[in-house]
Amino acid sequence: SSLTQAISTLRKMLKDSTKSPEFVKTVPKRGYQLICSVERINPLLSDSTNNVNDAASEALDQEELDNEIRNDAVQTPSSEIGRDVVHNAGTSTKMAASQRNWLIKGLFLLAALLPLCVVLLTNPSESKFRLLENVNGVEVLTPLNHPPLQAWMPSIRQCVNKYAETHTGDSAPVK
Template identity: 45%
Template sequence: AQGFEVDDSSLTQAVSTLRKMLKDSTKSPEFVKTVPKRGYQFIATVERSAPLSSNDQPAVAEIAENDVEPILTFATPTATEEAITETVKPEPIAKAQESKVEVEPATAPVSTPVKNTNKWLTFWLLLIAFIMPILVLTFTNPAESEFKTLAEVDGVKVQSPVNHPDLSSWLPAIEKCVLCYNTNHTGMLKPTEVIATSGQP
């Protein structure tokens, strides 16, 4: 039967890998303890478990049925155990899934320039100032009074408002005034009509 020879570097590497897999610390070990000048000792408590399935890999060492603390001794020709410094690369930390966050650039609300605002304000004020007098004249214009013709003197109509008292008794005086006025105002100055009103309420 052929045996296997394990040198110091292979043994140290194997123990280092085992500690890494078990996440065991060299300063305060829970599974593998370094025994000076002798080798290494497995110090964890072992409990019997269910048989392994066919897919599982068998354990490196079979543990006896009685729950005794096993000692794994690896003999080395020069097993002088100085403080073996093991450089253990830290396990890569699983990267969390990067969530893509779409950040919309903050856009300030587009405000109308003050110049344009003042321009429109001035326009509306001028428009209102122009329309207001027209509206006032349109809606406040008194209704035209209705007149009745009393007489016609020298081509001039003598009229009186319908709602006034009868002025028939005043006609001679009115005709005299119209003739006198026409004598002094001829041509373009001659009136076309005269409206006579009474002084009575």
């Protein structure tokens, strides 16, 4: 369509990318949105006779421009598309990307340091033991939450006695 061609020409003249636009943004299934700031500039005129002629021609130009905008522009409801004017869109997108990069790097650093801090800074709780039996001066201990071992006591006594026989001196069992 002619509107698409006009927008394409405008983008070429402004060197505006479609992937990261600074001036005209494509709104899917709606049309286009101007995302840059706009200022009206009135040039200074040197003589007053030109002022009257220029004012009249400027009024006509403005009226033609308004009519053209009404005819060619795609209307979009303000509830669907924000009407905020973005000042210096290129700079703000670069700053946002830079801030986003720092945020991502910070999150990765936090994700790496958090498990490391947990491992290094927390002490495991000490297990509490109860005395199961004293075999030839060797204490046989079992954790408090362990099931009863009364059925295993003959095997445990045999193992402790055999270990005590083979390991004497400094390597003799104590607990």
